[in-house]
Amino acid sequence: MPTVLGLTNDSRTAPAAPGTSNNKMGGGENSNKKHDRLNTISKRNHAAAHEVETLLWRALCDSPEAAKEYMAEDCIMINPLFAPGGSTEPMGKDTDPSVEDVLAGGEPWAGFRFHGEPLVVEIDLMAVALVYKVSLFRQSSKKNGGMREIVASVSSAWRQTAGADWLLCAQHVAYADDDE
Structure with a gap:
């Protein structure tokens, strides 16, 4: 952390030892993305985006109804993975079925x-x-009992409330070809 004199006790910004480089821009061999400090709003927003998206999918896997906790009241989505009959019709709070119903x-x-x-x-x-x-996994209903994998592409939009909670505003899920 920088001090009044500009000195620091953060080893990532310490002067380089003789014969070594001090690449403060990252990407070097000493760069460790997982340990970067979240010292800007931008970095915190990016980290929060990853976190809330993961929490949403965990909820959808455990109990889809529990995922409503992460959604804004006016959330809109297209999600054939949950919609009846794999529908790709847009859903919102006033549609039939609504996001909550689905x-x-x-x-x-x-x-x-x-x-x-x-x-x-x-x-x-x-x-x-x-x-x-994303890949989603479901126990196959066939006699062999293996796992079935569905690959989808996803786009999500989140907004932060005055209370610092992140709520899903919109999500579009589409089946994707698994080309990996």
């Missing part, structure tokens, strides 16, 4: 996995959007 009747998934890191963009100081691919 989640209340949703079947939980066995698990999920992000394909790489979701890309995040700040929309505003208190809003972010993410895009990524």
Whole structure:
């Protein structure tokens, strides 16, 4: 942490030892993204975006109805993974079925996995959007009992409330070809 004199006790910004480089921009061999300090609003927003998206999918896998806790009242979405009959019709609070209805009747998934890191963009100081691919897993109903994998591309938009909670405003989920 910088002091009044400009000295620091943070080893990532300490002067380089003779014969070594001191790349403060990151990307070097000493850079460790997981341990970067969240010392800016932007960094905190990016970290929060990853965290809330993960929490949303955990809730959707455990109990889809529990995911409502992470959604704004006016949340809109297209999500054939939960909509009746795999519908791709937009849903909101005033549609039939509504987002709440779809989640209340949703079947939980066995698990999920992000394909790489979701890309995040700040929309505003208190809003972010993410895009990524995800695999969802469900126990197959066939006699062999294996896991069935569904790959989807997802776009989500979140806004932060005055109380610092992040709420999902919009989500678009579409089936994707698994080309990995």
